[in-house]
Amino acid sequence: MDLLAYWRWDNYLRDLNEGAGFHFNSNQKRLHSEIQIGERLWLVTGKPAQGGIQYILVAKLIVIGKTFNPPEYKYGKYRVWGDIKNSAYFSSDGPDLNELLLTLKFKSGRKIKSKDLIGQSLQTIRVLNPDDANILVEWSKFLSLEPRAYQIIDEELLEKSFEKDENSVKEAITKYHIGPSEKRKSFLKRIFKRNRRHAELLQEKYLGRCQICAFDPIILYGVRACYGHHIVYLSRGGIDELDNLILICPNHHEIIHSTNAVFDFYDLCYLYQNGRREPLVLNLHLKGYIS
Numbered sequence: 001m002d003l004l005a006y007w008r009w010d011n012y013l014r015d016l017n018e019g020a021g022f023h024f025n026s027n028q029k030r031l032h033s034e035i036q037i038g039e040r041l042w043l044v045t046g047k048p049a050q051g052g053i054q055y056i057l058v059a060k061l062i063v064i065g066k067t068f069n070p071p072e073y074k075y076g077k078y079r080v081w082g083d084i085k086n087s088a089y090f091s092s093d094g095p096d097l098n099e100l101l102l103t104l105k106f107k108s109g110r111k112i113k114s115k116d117l118i119g120q121s122l123q124t125i126r127v128l129n130p131d132d133a134n135i136l137v138e139w140s141k142f143l144s145l146e147p148r149a150y151q152i153i154d155e156e157l158l159e160k161s162f163e164k165d166e167n168s169v170k171e172a173i174t175k176y177h178i179g180p181s182e183k184r185k186s187f188l189k190r191i192f193k194r195n196r197r198h199a200e201l202l203q204e205k206y207l208g209r210c211q212i213c214a215f216d217p218i219i220l221y222g223v224r225a226c227y228g229h230h231i232v233y234l235s236r237g238g239i240d241e242l243d244n245l246i247l248i249c250p251n252h253h254e255i256i257h258s259t260n261a262v263f264d265f266y267d268l269c270y271l272y273q274n275g276r277r278e279p280l281v282l283n284l285h286l287k288g289y290i291s
């Protein structure tokens with residue numbers, strides 16, 4: 001079933017500032033239990049406006065993955081990932097959603113009784129019935145897209161610049177990473193050395209082997225060939241910490257990028273779009289729920 005969730009205005013802005021993530025976090029279990037892969041998560045924010053809060057539909061995520069965040073992650077235990085191609089971020093200057101919200105019946109059949117109760121009602125993620133979903137589909141056809149969510153550098157391009165030198169990073173970010181805030185852009189330009197150090201640390205920790213398949217280029221060929229890959233992309237708000245990095249071989253790296261595979265901290269598995277799950281065979285630095 002489609003879900004409707006409330007996205008706090010400050011969290012929504014943070015997401016745009018750091019590089020639209022096309023994912024959503026919550027501590028509510030129904031973010032996982034009430035939605036299936038391929039279904040839609042609709043996100044509404046409450047924008048501060050004259051005369052009270054204005055409710056706006058700001059995103060539609062077509063779910064391609066449901067994962068757990070690292071234990072103690074501050075924005076919630078559960079995450080859903082949207083398909084970047086087919087999901088959408090809408091402009092927060094879009095039309096007021098108040099009236100429409102009051103017409104939704106939800107799976108429970110219980111409408112929101114009045115405008116004053118919208119905020120409170122949306123604190124719980126709501127399950128939509130098929131009619132509600134159609135209403136939102138129609139509504140979203142007339143919304144304009146939020147440009148900042150689309151002016152994001154390709155992660156592989158960013159990674160390549162990090163492999164080159166500090167100037168390439170600066171150039172790549174200035175030229176292709178237009179959407180995020182100036183603060184985030186200057187942060188990314190500053191972390192070059194730290195990023196190198198982290199990757200080096202993983203090379204030493206795992207003796208250059210792939211954490212997913214244990215491919216060992218050093219024993220086989222006498223050279224390093226694995227990459228430090230960011231689990232949540234740096235271009236999409238990922239943090240520059242060791243627990244957001246994983247050491248993987250060129251094959252896994254290629255496949256993970258080309259299939260938009262996502263990482264599940266529950267059991268430390270990579271999760272592919274065809275349903276395949278691959279656990280880590282080497283792990284000394286990532287903490288999951290059942291490891």
Ligand SMILES: [Zn+2]
Binds near residue numbers: 214252
């Ligand atoms: Zn591998």
Ligand SMILES: [Zn+2]
Binds near residue numbers: 253257
């Ligand atoms: Zn990568």
